[in-house]
Amino acid sequence: VKLLAIAEKGDDGIVQRVHPALVPEGTPLAAVSGVYNAVAVDGDRVGHLVLEGRGAGEGPTASAVLSDLVDIARGLVVPPFIVPAAKLKAPAKPLMDAHKSSFYLRLRAVDRAGSMAEITRALAQASVSIERIVQRGEKGRAGGDGSGRLPVVFITHETDEGTMARARAHLAEHEDVAGTPLVIRIEDGELR
CATH class of the missing domain: 3.30.70.260 (ACT domain)
Structure with missing residues (x-):
């Protein structure tokens, strides 16, 4: 059982969901454990990619916080989606x-x-x-x-x-x- 965050683009819009799910043994996501997180991406040209690394613990957390502090100190303010939130168009949300x-x-x-x-x-x-x-x-x-x-x-x-x-x-x-x-x-x- 893994906690999955899934985003899929379909005919009706973008479906986003977070929930526990059973995943098949032998898949890369089934092997992720401990402080590790993984991101699986399916692309038309690149196929199936899995990126795995530490997502919790002293080192990864300190790195993320330090990176945010350096950005703030440098005055670097970038919208989270590169585009200001007011200009983002809300996608259709299928039920x-x-x-x-x-x-x-x-x-x-x-x-x-x-x-x-x-x-x-x-x-x-x-x-x-x-x-x-x-x-x-x-x-x-x-x-x-x-x-x-x-x-x-x-x-x-x-x-x-x-x-x-x-x-x-x-x-x-x-x-x-x-x-x-x-x-x-x-x-x-x-x-x-």
């Missing part, structure tokens, strides 16, 4: 509800005959297609943890945010689900 991805959905299902069928039916009624289901209980313990509730993980096929949010809200009220399900986006499109 986050339209963003599509696969999702990791984890819930605690009531341990009774037919509960999984009811849960999958509820997801189908919400227009969420399931790619994979993982359900594991521990030997000798009812419900895996003695509570009569089994942890279940669903990986969905690609769907939009709005549909997934409605499905999550519906499942939170479902009699065969204990509590509010956990939903995490899966970002795997351009993270090679």
Whole structure:
């Protein structure tokens, strides 16, 4: 799980979002850890670029602060986007509800005959297609943890945010689900 800040230019404008997401193992972003940050850029001519370096800690923070102080002392005042903010044109902002991805959905299902069928039916009624289901209980313990509730993980096929949010809200009220399900986006499109 990585905290991603994503900016994408699409047909409807620029989509900007910050959220935790699952990224595929073996990708450059999956390998970033500790005080390191990375920036991945996809360009028409250059392809996929990944820049990685220290983003926190004494050295990087001191360097950034010192650089700002030197600029102030020199009287160097440059607008953050090279163009004064008053001259910037606001891009169209597509709604986050339209963003599509696969999702990791984890819930605690009531341990009774037919509960999984009811849960999958509820997801189908919400227009969420399931790619994979993982359900594991521990030997000798009812419900895996003695509570009569089994942890279940669903990986969905690609769907939009709005549909997934409605499905999550519906499942939170479902009699065969204990509590509010956990939903995490899966970002795997351009993270090679």
